Amino acid sequence: MTTPDILCIGSVLWDVIGRANAHMRVGSDVPGRITRIPGGVAMNIAMTLRRFGLTPALLTAVGRDPVGDELIEECRLRGMITDHVYRSEDLPTDRYMAIEGANGLIAAVADAHSLEAAGGKILRALAEGPLGTSETPWQGPAAVDGNLTLALLSEIADSPAFRATDLRLAPASPGKAERLLPLLAHPRATLYVNLEEAGLLLHRPHDTSRSAARALIDQGAQRVLVTNGGQMAALADATGVIEAAPREVMVTRVTGAGDTFMAAHIAAETRGETGEAALATALGAAADYVSGDVAT
Template identity: 70%
Template sequence: MTQAPQILCIGSVLWDIIGRSDRSMRVGSDVPGRIIRVPGGVAMNIAMALSRFGLKPSLLTSIGRDAQGDELIEAAKVRDIQTDYIYRSDDLPTDIYMAVEGANGLIAAIADAHSLEAAGDKVLRPLSDGRLGSAESPYAGPIALDGNLTAALLREIATSPLFSAADLRVAPASPGKAERLQPLLHHPRATLYVNLEEAGLLCHQTFHRSQDAAGALIAKGAHRVLVTNGGDDATLASQNTVLTQTPPSVMVARVTGAGDTFMAAHIAAEMNGADSMNSLTQALEAAALYVSGDTDI
């Protein structure tokens, strides 16, 4: 019998190919470093972090019926992540992400999530066919949703009865996909996790402080937001609350997945009963530990 998940993670699950160097880089740089392949994608990163924090996540995504997909499924199971509800496609390959990181941060990245986009609403079937919920009895637990879904599908989710009872936590996946989240700004049960650049794209403004960005998003109708600003201030805001903290100062060893770790740590803290101040503190500490390289991927 399938165990009921504590939280659903909907979005990209793929292989990350990441090249890292301890040297600063620019366009055209050719430097020594390390190249690794690890399970990734926003939904997978969040699920892996949630599992490390003691929760039982389940993935809703598309993974190909190829060797890479089989490996990815096994990688999820080893990490105690439920895979029972994943859509396995016979004709769509498993997605992949490639990034290059230097001592000066992320140099460039390409996300090939075409199979997830092509699968469309097939990944949401368990929420409508009775396995996890239906339009008449929608899923009422927490959902982590990422912006790698198509803009059309995110618009549908914003008004869908399937998501009307969920505690919806939303991440844009990347600045390039931030504006896909516009329809979810007004969702009455959504919490948006964005960085300063993503907040600016959603508001069509430039911000220098997380407090200003968070306030602007709330003014645009957002229910609740968390805005991060790298190693600087981070702000949680709603109609009645504004909290700002500064993360611990650490030496940065990696950046890919840091925002996902922050989001997962914040969700886990709240699910474990922490208040707003302590949830933000725990999330910032977890993200700092992650970027320092002192915790496993």
């Protein structure tokens, strides 16, 4: 059995994305393209990690339905380890649907109910082997997303199975950002959020990534990265704050950009990059993604 470089824990589903070149508003009916591709936060992170040469294992829930079988095969073809995926007989494979226009994301609906219903079953390989146990915990990195329930994220925060894990945390969306609060002060956690998500965690908005990152550290976070679209991004820890600006690009898509940024930063640090260099690598990968220069 192949040993993974990193675990991706959370949402793996089908993304159904409608994209149009026109500016859109509520009620718009315009021509465009509709695609169905493997997605979900954990999956998006895993795909970027593969592009950087890492081998991720997926810990998620996928139904034993035809679309679930298709999804597992797509994951395998893309070089991901699926041996530890929880396959449910009675839960359907999750889906995400979004509409994007020239002015960005118009609306989205995430149907991750099966992942939520599966709960701790997706972590069996970490509690009972072969990836780890409470006595011999997983010691590598693990990307965890906010599609998991608050109860399961709270369990991860206190679990001995994660006491040696390099935790990398990402909200699934602004609406789920506060689910990560139990893990905010975990001594081995790095938090990746955008400016809106940071404001929700702080219970007050901030004008810049720098101020939000600093405030999260003051609130107990160990290390945070805050992005703000095309504006300055910030990395903060107890030693201070580092800032960098993404390069200007023509935006052709937005869904998955934050996940790409996070995965690229993890990959950069795995290669030994630190500080400004790792942040620059992550911003460059995100810029390539939103400009359409990276295939999905």
